Amino acid sequence: MIDLTIVWAVIIAFAVAAYVVMDGFDLGIGILFPRFRVGKERDAAMNSIAPVWDGNETWLVLGGGGLMAAFPLAYAVVLPALYAPLIAMLLGLVFRGVAFEFRWRDPAHRPFWDMAFCGGSLVATLAQGITLGALLQGITVEGRAYAGGWWEWLSPFSLLTGISLVIGYALLGASWLIWKTEGPLQADARRFARLLLPALLVVIGAVSAYTPFLEGQYFQRWFEWPGLIATVPMPILVLLAGFFLWRSLTNRRDWQPFVLTLALFGLSMVGLAISIWPDVIPGRVTIWEAAAPYRSQLFMLVGAVVIVPVILAYTAWAYWVFRGKVDEAGYH
Amino acid sequence: MFESFDALLLARMQFAFTVSFHFIFPAFSIGLASYLMVLEGLWLKTGQGVYANLFRYWLKIFAITFAMGVVSGIVMSYQFGTNWSVFSDKAGPVIGPLMAYEVLTAFFLEAGFLGVMLFGINKVGRKLHFAATCMVALGTFISAFWILSVNSWMQTPTGHEIAANGQFVPGETWLAIIFNPSFPYRLVHTVTAAYLTTAFVVGAVGAWHLLKDRTNLGARKMFSMAMWMAALATPVQVFFGDQHGLNTLEHQPAKVMAMEGHYDSHPNGAPLILIGIPNSKEKRVDYALEIPKGSSLILKHDPDAPLAGLDTVPDEDEPPVGIVFWSFRIMVGLGLAMLGIGLWSLLARARGRLYDWRWLHRAALLMGPSGFVAVIAGWVTTEVGRQPWTVYGLLRTANSAAPLDAPAVAVSLLAFIVVYFFTFGAGALYILKLMGKPPAPHESAEPAAGPVRTAGITPAAAIEGTRE
Numbered sequence: 001m002i003d004l005t006i007v008w009a010v011i012i013a014f015a016v017a018a019y020v021v022m023d024g025f026d027l028g029i030g031i032l033f034p035r036f037r038v039g040k041e042r043d044a045a046m047n048s049i050a051p052v053w054d055g056n057e058t059w060l061v062l063g064g065g066g067l068m069a070a071f072p073l074a075y076a077v078v079l080p081a082l083y084a085p086l087i088a089m090l091l092g093l094v095f096r097g098v099a100f101e102f103r104w105r106d107p108a109h110r111p112f113w114d115m116a117f118c119g120g121s122l123v124a125t126l127a128q129g130i131t132l133g134a135l136l137q138g139i140t141v142e143g144r145a146y147a148g149g150w151w152e153w154l155s156p157f158s159l160l161t162g163i164s165l166v167i168g169y170a171l172l173g174a175s176w177l178i179w180k181t182e183g184p185l186q187a188d189a190r191r192f193a194r195l196l197l198p199a200l201l202v203v204i205g206a207v208s209a210y211t212p213f214l215e216g217q218y219f220q221r222w223f224e225w226p227g228l229i230a231t232v233p234m235p236i237l238v239l240l241a242g243f244f245l246w247r248s249l250t251n252r253r254d255w256q257p258f259v260l261t262l263a264l265f266g267l268s269m270v271g272l273a274i275s276i277w278p279d280v281i282p283g284r285v286t287i288w289e290a291a292a293p294y295r296s297q298l299f300m301l302v303g304a305v306v307i308v309p310v311i312l313a314y315t316a317w318a319y320w321v322f323r324g325k326v327d328e329a330g331y332h
Numbered sequence: 333m334f335e336s337f338d339a340l341l342l343a344r345m346q347f348a349f350t351v352s353f354h355f356i357f358p359a360f361s362i363g364l365a366s367y368l369m370v371l372e373g374l375w376l377k378t379g380q381g382v383y384a385n386l387f388r389y390w391l392k393i394f395a396i397t398f399a400m401g402v403v404s405g406i407v408m409s410y411q412f413g414t415n416w417s418v419f420s421d422k423a424g425p426v427i428g429p430l431m432a433y434e435v436l437t438a439f440f441l442e443a444g445f446l447g448v449m450l451f452g453i454n455k456v457g458r459k460l461h462f463a464a465t466c467m468v469a470l471g472t473f474i475s476a477f478w479i480l481s482v483n484s485w486m487q488t489p490t491g492h493e494i495a496a497n498g499q500f501v502p503g504e505t506w507l508a509i510i511f512n513p514s515f516p517y518r519l520v521h522t523v524t525a526a527y528l529t530t531a532f533v534v535g536a537v538g539a540w541h542l543l544k545d546r547t548n549l550g551a552r553k554m555f556s557m558a559m560w561m562a563a564l565a566t567p568v569q570v571f572f573g574d575q576h577g578l579n580t581l582e583h584q585p586a587k588v589m590a591m592e593g594h595y596d597s598h599p600n601g602a603p604l605i606l607i608g609i610p611n612s613k614e615k616r617v618d619y620a621l622e623i624p625k626g627s628s629l630i631l632k633h634d635p636d637a638p639l640a641g642l643d644t645v646p647d648e649d650e651p652p653v654g655i656v657f658w659s660f661r662i663m664v665g666l667g668l669a670m671l672g673i674g675l676w677s678l679l680a681r682a683r684g685r686l687y688d689w690r691w692l693h694r695a696a697l698l699m700g701p702s703g704f705v706a707v708i709a710g711w712v713t714t715e716v717g718r719q720p721w722t723v724y725g726l727l728r729t730a731n732s733a734a735p736l737d738a739p740a741v742a743v744s745l746l747a748f749i750v751v752y753f754f755t756f757g758a759g760a761l762y763i764l765k766l767m768g769k770p771p772a773p774h775e776s777a778e779p780a781a782g783p784v785r786t787a788g789i790t791p792a793a794a795i796e797g798t799r800e
Contacts, residue, residue: 051447057443062439073424075417083736083740091751098399098400101399102762296429318445
């Protein structure tokens with residue numbers, strides 16, 4: 001018999017990963033936005049994501065809603081623990097989301113909404129990275145509730161993960177623009193990517209070196225058998241992906257940087273999974289302790305198995321409709 | 333003790349604020365999505381340019397409304413956890429899956445096809461574009477279906493069991509949870525309310541432009557369509573509202589007692605209090621203007637039927653009467669005013685003066701925001717009326733909140749208030765600016781001035797059909 005708790009852990013992880021990848025490049029473009037020249041460049045950067053950002057953001061709702069449905073205890077403990085960064089993220093997403101419409105509606109205040117677009121993206125990304133760090137370093141749980149303080153999430157490590165995610169999303173955004181645009185904007189994106197890639201490799205290294213010393217169990221997983229199988233090749237794979245990504249920034253295959261940045265994100269996620277599995281609140285609560293009852297899991301699974309492939313299909317279609325380069329002149 | 337009460341009150345204020353603000357947008361976009369679907373369908377069917385123009389005119393407004401609905405909606409999906417974590421832990425196994433279905437079947441559908449709806453007409457062709465519009469409209473309805481099922485389960489919980497760890501868990505069949513007793517009534521009442529809200533907004537915009545130029549074809553068309561909706565849907569809504577009230581009387585009698593202002597039981601027929609000032613200290617309604625036996629007649633269809641009052645409910649289980657009493661009257665009063673506009677428009681239409689009666693246009697303009705006010709008042713009635721419970725009769729509001737610090741909730745509440753008033757205030761201004769322009773014979777094709785216009789697509793080409 002299949003353990004539905006594991007199935008749901010995989011589905012939630014998939015939703016979070018889908019969110020990070022898809023909204024990651026939207027937020028990254030937001031972070032880089034003030035660096036693009038006012039006018040056609042900014043318009044083209046915005047237009048490259050305008051038709052898809054809303055669908056991308058929906059994966060965040062699935063991650064949150066799915067966590068409540070499949071692991072209600074984890075939802076009930078983690079969200080109060082991360083109160084401040086989550087509220088900051090939500091407010092950041094408000095500014096980011098409305099800016100898509102407002103900047104076109106109010107040319108007189110366009111510079112302001114452009115800053116709101118950037119500021120909102122930056123705050124949301126920082127908050128997401130801090131959330132990850134706060135979860136990894138461990139939160140105080142008593143009984144079925146969060147028992148830590150109001151500032152527990154704040155630490156050098158969580159700030160490091162916050163900054164790392166900002167760099168990561170910015171690189172994802174830059175490589176998306178390399179793929180989707182041409183001309184001076186694309187050249188700018190290449191230039192930013194060449195600065196961001198080394199920075200990202202440094203912070204990935206720093207987070208990876210820091211993590212095993214946060215919790216005894218992380219250390220065991222990475223430095224004892226069978227975790228060693230992953231520990232040895234992981235840095236090599238990251239460096240290889242980084243190397244090919246660096247090379248792809250100078251060639252003419254414009255889709256390559258984006259795919260290779262995704263590979264870097266994928267490797268980082270695998271690393272996280274090795275550290276965390278099988279906990280839903282790292283070091284505190286396992287997926288089985290937090291799981292919803294079998295009937296809830298089964299009812300949702302029927303829907304997820306049928307609907308998620310349909311969602312992926314029409315999402316792919318929407319991307320296909322808007323395929324190709326978006327130059328400064330807009331869609332053709 | 334005092335500290336935790338403060339945090340609880342602040343958390344309730346925060347939820348009330350964020351959910352009220354949020355609901356303004358779906359109340360409009362559910363109706364507007366369907367209106368856009370009808371406009372585009374009529375355009376496809378008749379080929380008349382006026383429908384295409386109206387479609388483009390309202391699509392721009394829809395884009396802004398939808399964006400604000402999305403960003404304020406994401407806040408809601410996290411509020412459950414940040415401020416109401418005990419409730420989420422306990423009710424998660426029952427309501428969580430329903431909300432997950434909302435995301436899977438509604439949010440993705442809306443968001444996935446919205447891009448094509450807003451920017452894709454010259455890429456996919458008219459028929460496929462119409463299909464995308466239909467998917468967005470369908471998504472808004474499916475969303476209402478699930479979230480109202482969740483809310484209704486919290487009002488009239490059925491189909492669950494209570495586990496050893498205190499969680500509500502699903503029973504034998506999910507149908508008993510989804511189709512709980514108040515759900516069908518709440519669904520129909522709320523969705524009709526959304527259609528009416530949109531109809532009165534569209535009607536007001538049409539009226540505004542008719543007042544300035546009664547020959548404007550687009551203004552005439554939208555005003556006529558909105559007035560049909562007002563005339564036909566308002567009586568239906570009054571009927572549904574009555575049915576919903578009877579359902580509430582059966583399952584949440586204390587809420588109806590508060591709505592009616594019945595502090596005391598009336599064994600020989602209860603009066604209908606039209607207006608008055610509820611005085612909860614003295615447990616009576618001061619300066620009441622009432623119709624003897626009217627309430628029994630409406631609620632029991634028998635003037636002499638006995639009706640129990642709040643004296644039969646323990647004090648700690650009573651909802652706050654004043655708020656419920658007033659919000660209910662605001663909703664009903666606006667509903668009757670809407671009915672009046674609908675009938676007035678029928679008369680004008682019968683006389684062939686629909687586009688000429690200036691006072692009808694002025695009244696319709698005044699009634700533009702009435703739907704929003706009525707919808708919020710209705711929600712206040714039902715949500716405050718079910719206090720002091722989150723899961724009715726089973727889980728108290730006071731026992732649902734997260735372990736929170738009052739300063740944390742206060743700061744975040746303040747932040748929400750500032751950010752919402754600022755961003756959504758700006759959004760409302762932009763929408764009003766768009767509404768202030770009359771629908772032009774060649775409405776530009778794009779919702780946002782950027783993506784399409786800069787491509788140099790002339791409105792004429794878009795009207796003739798798809799550029800291949």
